Amino acid sequence: MNYISTRGGMAPQRFSDILLGGLAPDGGLAIAERYPRFSLDELQSLASLSYPELAFQVISRFVDDIPADQLKALIDRTYTAKVYCHGRDPAQANQITPVVRLDDTLFIQELSNGPTLAFKDMAMQLLGNLFEHVLTQRGQEINIVGATSGDTGSAAEYAMRGKHGVRVFMLSPFGKMSPFQRAQMFSLQDENIYNISVKSMFDACQDMVKAVNNDAAFKARYKVGAVNSINWGRVVAQAVYYFKGYFAVAQKVGEPVDFCVPSGNFGNVCAGHIARQMGLPIRRLIVATNENDVLDEFFKTGGYHPRGLDRTYETSSPSMDITKASNLERFVFDLLDRDATKLAELWCGVDKNQGFDLAPEVFARMHDEFGFRSEKSSHADRVANIREVFQRYGLQIDPHTADGYKAAKAHRDTAVPMVILETALPAKFEETMREALDQAPQRPVDLQDLEAQPQRFDVLEADAEALKRYVAERVPV
Numbered sequence: 001m002n003y004i005s006t007r008g009g010m011a012p013q014r015f016s017d018i019l020l021g022g023l024a025p026d027g028g029l030a031i032a033e034r035y036p037r038f039s040l041d042e043l044q045s046l047a048s049l050s051y052p053e054l055a056f057q058v059i060s061r062f063v064d065d066i067p068a069d070q071l072k073a074l075i076d077r078t079y080t081a082k083v084y085c086h087g088r089d090p091a092q093a094n095q096i097t098p099v100v101r102l103d104d105t106l107f108i109q110e111l112s113n114g115p116t117l118a119f120k121d122m123a124m125q126l127l128g129n130l131f132e133h134v135l136t137q138r139g140q141e142i143n144i145v146g147a148t149s150g151d152t153g154s155a156a157e158y159a160m161r162g163k164h165g166v167r168v169f170m171l172s173p174f175g176k177m178s179p180f181q182r183a184q185m186f187s188l189q190d191e192n193i194y195n196i197s198v199k200s201m202f203d204a205c206q207d208m209v210k211a212v213n214n215d216a217a218f219k220a221r222y223k224v225g226a227v228n229s230i231n232w233g234r235v236v237a238q239a240v241y242y243f244k245g246y247f248a249v250a251q252k253v254g255e256p257v258d259f260c261v262p263s264g265n266f267g268n269v270c271a272g273h274i275a276r277q278m279g280l281p282i283r284r285l286i287v288a289t290n291e292n293d294v295l296d297e298f299f300k301t302g303g304y305h306p307r308g309l310d311r312t313y314e315t316s317s318p319s320m321d322i323t324k325a326s327n328l329e330r331f332v333f334d335l336l337d338r339d340a341t342k343l344a345e346l347w348c349g350v351d352k353n354q355g356f357d358l359a360p361e362v363f364a365r366m367h368d369e370f371g372f373r374s375e376k377s378s379h380a381d382r383v384a385n386i387r388e389v390f391q392r393y394g395l396q397i398d399p400h401t402a403d404g405y406k407a408a409k410a411h412r413d414t415a416v417p418m419v420i421l422e423t424a425l426p427a428k429f430e431e432t433m434r435e436a437l438d439q440a441p442q443r444p445v446d447l448q449d450l451e452a453q454p455q456r457f458d459v460l461e462a463d464a465e466a467l468k469r470y471v472a473e474r475v476p477v
């Protein structure tokens with residue numbers, strides 16, 4: 001399988017190269033040159049597989065430059081009940097991404113049982129093992145430069161801590177994460193982890209990461225790599241749980257299922273789009289946003305208008321405080337029938353914070369052919385929905401998942417099962433949980449005194465040159 005760039009300016013590469021390579025040299029995102037498809041018979045044969053077995057079947061279709069037995073061993077080592085141990089229900093303790101039934105056709109798929117209590121662990125743990133494998137084979141090192149609004153950062157750091165040949169430089173928006181998220185990242189004392197708090201919002205952090213990646217000389221000299229969903233390895237590993245969720249709820253293999261996905265950088269729902277392109281019978285993909293509703297506007301009007309920092313709001317689902325969604329580029333590439341010239345034209349504007357409006361016939365295809373719908377939530381909705389789910393089903397859901405619950409209700413068709421993807425555990429967002437439920441959220445025993453641990457981080461202005469200096473001072477060349 002070869003990989004190309006959404007903007008057309010990259011010679012085809014193999015999986016291991018794009019895994020280490022981050023952003024494509026032309027500023028675009030790497031994407032498989034075609035989607036492998038499962039037939040109905042093949043889907044039927046996958047239905048009863050365990051998570052690691054399923055992960056191998058899906059991921060191996062995209063990876064043909066790591067021998068199958070080695071890839072399988074890496075996947076088996078990643079997806080264990082010991083790693084994904086923070087489940088709510090002891091009866092499901094050996095399940096990875098268990099599905100909770102709310103009613104006959106409404107379900108929540110738990111994706112946050114990994115080490116850092118967010119869905120990012122599903123792909124990041126595998127990425128850590130893949131990096132280590134490929135770097136060891138090649139005798140190379142990598143310096144990961146990433147951006148987080150709260151969850152990617154800790155997932156990456158927990159996955160990479162102590163890994164040989166890997167350093168992590170993680171940018172986060174100063175003062176914008178929850179106290180739990182901050183403590184999770186900043187309390188790590190490992191020598192290969194650098195936390196950089198940027199005096200701005202997530203979008204500025206992501207722009208800095210892209211600027212560093214777009215400096216080819218710096219990138220080559222300092223061996224810069226990515227762990228954000230810029231990295232294809234991330235989204236493809238996320239596609240696996242759509243298969244798992246589908247088989248858990250489909251009345252019969254081949255029947256349609258809808259998924260509702262709390263969204264910000266569009267990586268999670270892009271993974272759903274990939275699963276759908278691979279032949280998984282997903283009918284609708286519902287994009288749920290918070291008050292930063294650029295994606296909701298896009299799927300309702302066909303107009304994509306990233307907002308400036310002055311119009312990016314701090315909300316109570318803070319990990320989705322994003323107004324320039326990186327992975328939308330991959331979906332729009334498919335929507336434009338993979339016309340890289342047209343895509344590059346649009347995204348050169350997006351890189352400069354300019355928007356675009358789709359032609360009506362293209363806009364119609366997002367709904368009719370690709371199954372997208374959307375909905376947004378306010379703080380009041382979020383609090384009311386956390387309360388409703390607790391009162392009705394006895395389940396605590398976090399603020400991001402609550403945004404998903406609202407969108408799922410808005411687009412529900414009771415004839416078709418609907419899976420809401422849970423993206424974090426409530427323990428990460430105590431203030432909003434207390435407001436909604438008047439009680440502290442459940443917290444895993446191993447994380448009881450997290451906020452009391454000493455914290456370590458540096459502060460930078462939102463300046464890509466300052467970031468390059470910071471990296472250069474810490475990486476021996």
Ligand SMILES: Cc1ncc(COP(=O)(O)O)c(C=O)c1O
Nearest residue numbers: 151263264265266267268319423
């Ligand atoms: C808890 C949580 N929910 C939802 C999202 C949005 O996911 P994505 O950026 O993949 O759209 C994020 C961050 O990405 C998150 O951390």
Ligand SMILES: N[C@@H](CCOP(=O)(O)O)C(=O)O
Nearest residue numbers: 148149150151152228229267
């Ligand atoms: N919400 C994310 C933002 C980055 O998303 P990614 O999927 O591109 O890594 C976070 O928690 O950091």
